[in-house]
Amino acid sequence: MAGYTPMMKQYLDIKDEYEDCLLFFRLGDFYELFFEDAKKASKELEITLTSRDGGREERVPMCGVPYHSANTYIARLVKAGYKVAICEQMEDPAQAKGVVRREVVQVITPGTVTDDLMLEEKRNNFLIAVCQNGQTYGLAATDISTGELRYATLTDRNALIDEVAAYEPAEILMDGGTQSEVKQEIERYVSALVHDFEDVRLSSDQARELLEEQFDDVPSSVVENDLAVKTVGSLLLYVKKTQKRALRHLQGITVYEANEYMVLDVYARRNLELTETIRDKKRQGSLLSLLDHTATAMGGRLLKKWLDKPLLNRRGIEERLTAVEALAKDMLLTKDVQEILKGVYDLERLAARIASGTANARDLVALKRSLHMLPQLQKVSGQAGDAFTRLCDFSDLCSDIAEVIDRAIVDEPPVSVKEGGVIRPGFNEELDELLEAKRSGKAWLARLEQKEREATGIKSLKIGYNRVFGYYLEVTKANLHLLPAGRYERKQTLANAERFITPELKEKEALILEAEERAVELEYELFVQLRENVSQQVERLQQVAHSVATLDVLQSLATVSARYGYVRPEMTDGLQLTIKGGRHPVVEQVLDDGAFTPNDTVLNPQKEQIALITGPNMAGKSTYMRQVALIVLMAHIGCFVPATKACIPLVDRIFTRIGAADDLVGGQSTFMVEMLETRHAITQATERSLILLDEIGRGTSTYDGMAIAHAVIEYIHENVKAKTLFSTHYHELTALAEQFERVTNVHARCEEREGELLFLHRIESGRADRSYGIHVAELAGMPKSVIDRARTVLTELESRQQTAASGLDTGEQLSFFLSEDPERAREREIVSELKKWDLLNHTPLETVQFIEKLQKKLMHSAIETE
Numbered sequence: 117m118a119g120y121t122p123m124m125k126q127y128l129d130i131k132d133e134y135e136d137c138l139l140f141f142r143l144g145d146f147y148e149l150f151f152e153d154a155k156k157a158s159k160e161l162e163i164t165l166t167s168r169d170g171g172r173e174e175r176v177p178m179c180g181v182p183y184h185s186a187n188t189y190i191a192r193l194v195k196a197g198y199k200v201a202i203c204e205q206m207e208d209p210a211q212a213k214g215v216v217r218r219e220v221v222q223v224i225t226p227g228t229v230t231d232d233l234m235l236e237e238k239r240n241n242f243l244i245a246v247c248q249n250g251q252t253y254g255l256a257a258t259d260i261s262t263g264e265l266r267y268a269t270l271t272d273r274n275a276l277i278d279e280v281a282a283y284e285p286a287e288i289l290m291d292g293g294t295q296s297e298v299k300q301e302i303e304r305y306v307s308a309l310v311h312d313f314e315d316v317r318l319s320s321d322q323a324r325e326l327l328e329e330q331f332d333d334v335p336s337s338v339v340e341n342d343l344a345v346k347t348v349g350s351l352l353l354y355v356k357k358t359q360k361r362a363l364r365h366l367q368g369i370t371v372y373e374a375n376e377y378m379v380l381d382v383y384a385r386r387n388l389e390l391t392e393t394i395r396d397k398k399r400q401g402s403l404l405s406l407l408d409h410t411a412t413a414m415g416g417r418l419l420k421k422w423l424d425k426p427l428l429n430r431r432g433i434e435e436r437l438t439a440v441e442a443l444a445k446d447m448l449l450t451k452d453v454q455e456i457l458k459g460v461y462d463l464e465r466l467a468a469r470i471a472s473g474t475a476n477a478r479d480l481v482a483l484k485r486s487l488h489m490l491p492q493l494q495k496v497s498g499q500a501g502d503a504f505t506r507l508c509d510f511s512d513l514c515s516d517i518a519e520v521i522d523r524a525i526v527d528e529p530p531v532s533v534k535e536g537g538v539i540r541p542g543f544n545e546e547l548d549e550l551l552e553a554k555r556s557g558k559a560w561l562a563r564l565e566q567k568e569r570e571a572t573g574i575k576s577l578k579i580g581y582n583r584v585f586g587y588y589l590e591v592t593k594a595n596l597h598l599l600p601a602g603r604y605e606r607k608q609t610l611a612n613a614e615r616f617i618t619p620e621l622k623e624k625e626a627l628i629l630e631a632e633e634r635a636v637e638l639e640y641e642l643f644v645q646l647r648e649n650v651s652q653q654v655e656r657l658q659q660v661a662h663s664v665a666t667l668d669v670l671q672s673l674a675t676v677s678a679r680y681g682y683v684r685p686e687m688t689d690g691l692q693l694t695i696k697g698g699r700h701p702v703v704e705q706v707l708d709d710g711a712f713t714p715n716d717t718v719l720n721p722q723k724e725q726i727a728l729i730t731g732p733n734m735a736g737k738s739t740y741m742r743q744v745a746l747i748v749l750m751a752h753i754g755c756f757v758p759a760t761k762a763c764i765p766l767v768d769r770i771f772t773r774i775g776a777a778d779d780l781v782g783g784q785s786t787f788m789v790e791m792l793e794t795r796h797a798i799t800q801a802t803e804r805s806l807i808l809l810d811e812i813g814r815g816t817s818t819y820d821g822m823a824i825a826h827a828v829i830e831y832i833h834e835n836v837k838a839k840t841l842f843s844t845h846y847h848e849l850t851a852l853a854e855q856f857e858r859v860t861n862v863h864a865r866c867e868e869r870e871g872e873l874l875f876l877h878r879i880e881s882g883r884a885d886r887s888y889g890i891h892v893a894e895l896a897g898m899p900k901s902v903i904d905r906a907r908t909v910l911t912e913l914e915s916r917q918q919t920a921a922s923g924l925d926t927g928e929q930l931s932f933f934l935s936e937d938p939e940r941a942r943e944r945e946i947v948s949e950l951k952k953w954d955l956l957n958h959t960p961l962e963t964v965q966f967i968e969k970l971q972k973k974l975m976h977s978a979i980e981t982e
């Protein structure tokens with residue numbers, strides 16, 4: 117420190133405490149950054165790097181941004197993953213003795229931003245804390261821009277990763293004890309700022325104390341769980357340390373269990389394109405964007421939550437469906453709801469800003485206007501029926517809050533709350549008197565101007581004001597000779613005018629300025645008082661915000677359901693899934709009207725547990741598989757579904773392995789990803805799950821691939837029992853339908869007409885007879901010579917296979933396995949035939965003949981191999 121100026125010393129002391137942040141150090145009208153911070157920020161923000169004298173020989177690198185536009189710069193840095201500490205001057209530099217006192221007033225990090233500029237309207241901004249205790253993990257998540265705080269204990273690592281991914285957090289705090297592989301895996305799936313919460317580590321007692329201080333009522337499931345106390349406590353401490361302001365809007369802890377909801381892991385979320393498309397990661401084209409007809413930001417955020425956490429409780433689902441049905445049947449009413457909702461601002465974030473003391477008068481007016489819409493929402497939701505009354509509680513319309521804001525704040529207040537013009541006349545007597553004094557003073561000035569003009573005969577004489585000289589009389593040089601001597605005191609000379617004061621003018625000026633100053637001060641005091649009063653009501657506002665958001669989501673789902681001709685799914689307690697005339701909700705919208713071919717689906721654990729889907733490329737297999745999953749998912753969030761009829765059992769998880777997502781997980785081979793996803797599915801699925809496996813095994817050699825695909829199907833059939841859709845190009849696998857009783861074959865039908873391949877996109881029972889791969893290659897514009905050669909090679913291969921198979925007397929479907937390893941395959945077949953032989957229903961002679969036949973087969977096999 118030696119040699120630095122006192123201000124630089126102050127800077128370095130503060131920076132020492134905020135080492136991991138870029139320190140925005142307020143110097144007059146600028147925030148300045150020094151040393152390494154300046155180098156980083158100037159590069160990131162593309163602003164000039166300069167230097168200043170810091171007292172030592174070498175100059176200190178520096179860059180800066182004007183304070184009034186700092187928000188945009190801070191937003192860019194935070195978005196780039198930096199933490200920014202804002203250090204303000206805590207006293208008036210004009211009155212400070214020595215170095216101006218400075219303090220960090222807020223630390224802005226990706227997970228703790230509250231500025232609208234840095235937030236997406238329809239997206240929550242989650243900050244997550246994770247603690248580990250053995251194999252158990254605590255996860256606490258908060259969005260401080262809305263005030264919600266949730267906690268769950270996860271019983272294994274996969275569950276933790278799925279849950280973290282579902283939040284799509286902006287920032288994650290990890291207990292130092294969390295295993296590094298877990299951290300790595302989280303970092304691989306989630307693009308968030310991840311860091312240790314080294315400096316917010318708490319003992320259980322400290323954490324408990326902190327929670328009790330913050331919340332009136334800490335749920336017993338948290339109090340009695342050390343892991344929960346520690347996780348939520350650390351999260352809270354971090355928020356407190358960064359925000360350094362009231363957190364009244366963090367009102368309670370919602371404790372939930374991950375299995376209360378359908379689990380959608382990272383793969384399923386991405387493969388089903390729930391919130392963004394796989395290819396370009398855009399919202400447009402995702403299921404969320406299709407379903408989102410919400411009119412408010414809160415509704416948009418809640419819809420995403422519903423989609424992230426589909427319900428597993430039938431009553432809850434039915435309740436939503438009933439509400440959606442009521443609105444879908446009455447589009448006029450739905451239109452009314454939408455119109456009213458358009459007048460409602462983001463109540464959640466307004467309430468949060470009010471509670472944290474950052475709201476301005478415009479926010480309060482926005483709140484008032486929104487609250488004024490509530491009686492109408494109460495009325496329409498009442499008209500829509502009982503389900504609404506239960507889901508959206510409009511019993512408290514917060515009209516008292518709207519009324520007090522209305523009485524206090526003018527209709528169009530300025531942005532700043534420190535420059536007056538905020539409080540409505542009649543609200544406060546003292547303020548009215550001060551404003552009257554100011555007004556009458558101004559009228560007096562106008563009269564004085566008139567009087568002086570008449571007295572001097574100078575028509576252009578005018579009264580003006582500036583900050584340095586206060587009020588003055590201005591006379592142009594040409595008219596100076598008209599002024600009587602001695603009455604005016606010269607104050608300022610301009611190029612072509614002179615400015616004067618009189619004792620009378622100065623006396624009045626003191627009164628006017630005093631009144632003005634006091635009025636501005638008083639307005640600010642009154643405003644802060646009002647904001648404080650409203651913030652006491654934050655819980656009521658949050659409650660009503662939730663009801664508005666729920667109504668908005670319901671109307672959005674009803675709008676989509678009515679517009680696209682969806683039907684109400686029948687939710688069943690059983691395990692059978694039946695869909696008639698099902699469509700892919702997103703694909704059907706991109707195609708021309710009526711161009712989408714609807715398809716049926718039946719899946720159940722008794723008979724049709726695993727559907728093997730064959731058919732050429734482009735025939736519609738993936739679309740079909742995804743559509744089944746999306747229909748199931750939509751039903752679970754309470755939305756109607758794109759089908760003519762749907763009976764949907766409760767599905768606890770949807771697993772997907774679909775090729776297109778290969779590029780998503782960096783650093784691993786396509787085949788490795790394929791195997792990871794498949795393992796994930798088959799080890800975690802239950803008989804209530806739905807598994808989609810698209811062309812498993814294609815990432816390796818044919819035999820390996822087929823063997824794996826075979827084994828996976830067998831495993832699901834024998835052990836997992838989950839409903840499964842399995843698409844494959846290995847036609848040989850269709851033989852499994854004969855081997856396993858709950859495997860069925862379906863295919864995407866195509867027809868060849870006059871050498872052209874026609875994709876009918878119809879899923880029909882039975883297997884596809886050919887793969888038509890060469891046709892697709894032709895469609896893709898492959899050179900003719902390549903196509904012709906492929907046809908020749910194919911014919912050759914087919915005839916070779918034919919020859920290999922001709923020795924077999926099975927009459928069954930030709931199998932690649934058989935031609936490759938005929939002996940083993942035949943033995944397997946013989947064993948299977950032996951098993952099936954019903955001794956009691958055959959004569960001894962028949963049995964002997966049967967054994968003789970098997971023996972011959974075996975011998976034949978031996979000769980062939982020799």
Ligand SMILES: Nc1ncnc2c1ncn2[C@@H]1O[C@H](COP(=O)(O)OP(=O)(O)OP(=O)(O)O)[C@@H](O)[C@H]1O
Nearest residue numbers: 711712713714732733734735736737738739740877
């Ligand atoms: N039911 C349908 N009705 C109309 N068009 C459809 C239907 N299903 C799919 N399609 C169209 O066919 C295209 C190909 O579908 P999809 O990707 O599902 O084929 P696929 O059989 O999975 O092909 P691949 O084996 O190459 O992955 C889709 O992009 C879509 O435009």
